[in-house]
Amino acid sequence: MYEFDWSSIPGALPFLWQGMTVTLELTATAVVVGIVWGTLLAMMRLSAMPLLAWFAAGYVNLFRSIPLLMVLLWFFLIVPRLLESLLGFPPGSDMRLTSAMVGFALFESAYYAEIIRAGIQSVPQGQVAAAYALGMSYGQAMRLVVLPQAFRNMVPLLLTQAIILFQDTSLVYVSALADFFGAAYKVGDRDGRLVELLLFAGAVYFVMCYAASLLVKRLSRKGTAA
Amino acid sequence: MISIRNVGKHYGSFQVLADCSTEVNKGEVIVVCGPSGSGKSTLIKCVNGLEPFQQGEIVVNGVSVGAPKTDLPKLRAHVGMVFQHFELFPHMSIMANLTLAQEKVLGRPHEEARAKGPALLDRVGLRAQAAKYPGELSGGQQQRVAIARALAMDPICMLFDEPTSALDPEMINEVLDVMVELAREGMTMMCVTHEMGFARQVAHRVVFMDHGRIVEDAPTEAFFGAPRSERAQQFLAKILHH
Secondary structure (H helix, E strand, O other): OOOOOOOHHHHHHHHHHHHHHHHHHHHHHHHHHHHHHHHHHHHHHOOOOHHHHHHHHHHHHHHHOOOHHHHHHHHHHHHHHHHHHHHOOOOOOOOHHHHHHHHHHHHHHHHHHHHHHHHHHOOOHHHHHHHHHOOOOHHHHHHHHHHHHHHHHHHHHHHHHHHHHHHHHHHHHHHOOOOHHHHHHHHHHHHOOHHHHHHHHHHHHHHHHHHHHHHHHHHHHHHHHO | OEEEEEEEEEEOOEEEEEEEEEEEOOOOEEEEEOOOOOOHHHHHHHHOOOOOOOEEEEEEOOEEOOOOOOOHHHHHOOEEEEOOOOOOOOOOOHHHHHHHHHHHOOOOOHHHHHHHHHHHHHHOOOHHHOOOOHHHOOHHHHHHHHHHHHHOOOOOEEEEEOOOOOOOHHHHHHHHHHHHHHHHOOOOEEEEOOOHHHHHHHOOEEEEEEOOEEEEEEEHHHHHHOOOOHHHHHHHHHHHOO
């Protein structure tokens, strides 16, 4: 019978917390960049200009058809080289966090673009006509009339996607970057208590994600009631 | 003020508008009517360039709407439009609906834009509603706010696209009253509507459309007294029967 021994966790808490900050940093960057770049992609995809629509559709379909793990690996291999040669970083500097951020952000943008496209399309066409009739430009109509309504409809979906993203950040373990999961793994490996540490990490992920999804549920109920 | 010359429009092989010509002079009120699918809404949306057209020319206040170099936003800023489904911005208060385009399009300072609000709302009888949101108002009230929103831009003419078609019967009059008032003040108006009472009361001319063509374009008296075309006679017989 396996004997659980949780004693290595309390001492490792500061290190685990450091990992959590990396995880949160990754999530936040990917969400913010993903929403901004995703909004631009969605607008391109809905644009009347075939070249833009084609580019956005290609981008979205490409990233949605490749496993996230592979995208991350590519970015670990490519981005450091690129930054070294473009920005003159010294070779061998630790670029794993930056690479992971870029990889996640570009990947998540594809998913956010699709959510936001649906959100934009949920705003009645008449709203755009009314904005134009008042003399607004395309940009003003989007920024002042369409997107505020679209985002209001999309908040639950965007948050749900952020929760998924939060879990997906654990994939950075392929680069041995110490995110929360990576940190837990390292501690468990060092102390020979892998089972305990991974159970603990799983519990933390569960509590955070479940709490967040309850919050989303409440928000969306409020949204439909209003 | 508005000059429509031989305008034609088609979706693929389907002809929506064919050879439409009419004039709206300054201070005139024109009612456009006809059976559904006759192209009247499409025609009025061509006037401010919301719908593109392939043939002919529309000139509004000296500006050719269809010309590729025309600054459409600039033109639309001074051509008011009221829609069938109101299209107030639901995420903004009534006051914000009135001030948004004044500030963002005309560049008026916030205080100046706001200052116009109470008088505009007074004009449509809704002064007390400034802080509410569109969803809290009835259809008739929303449509009156939509008229006020268009008037806030100091338009040179107003386009109405079936402004009472989506309203409950008991709310139609409150909107028509505002429109009658506006007509009496001398606003240039082009109204797509089935409200023949309104047409009789304030319209200078009635334009009757069918299958994308202007079948009849006559002074109001003449149109109701003795429409020349058989199609207009049939239409009037049906719509005035009840």
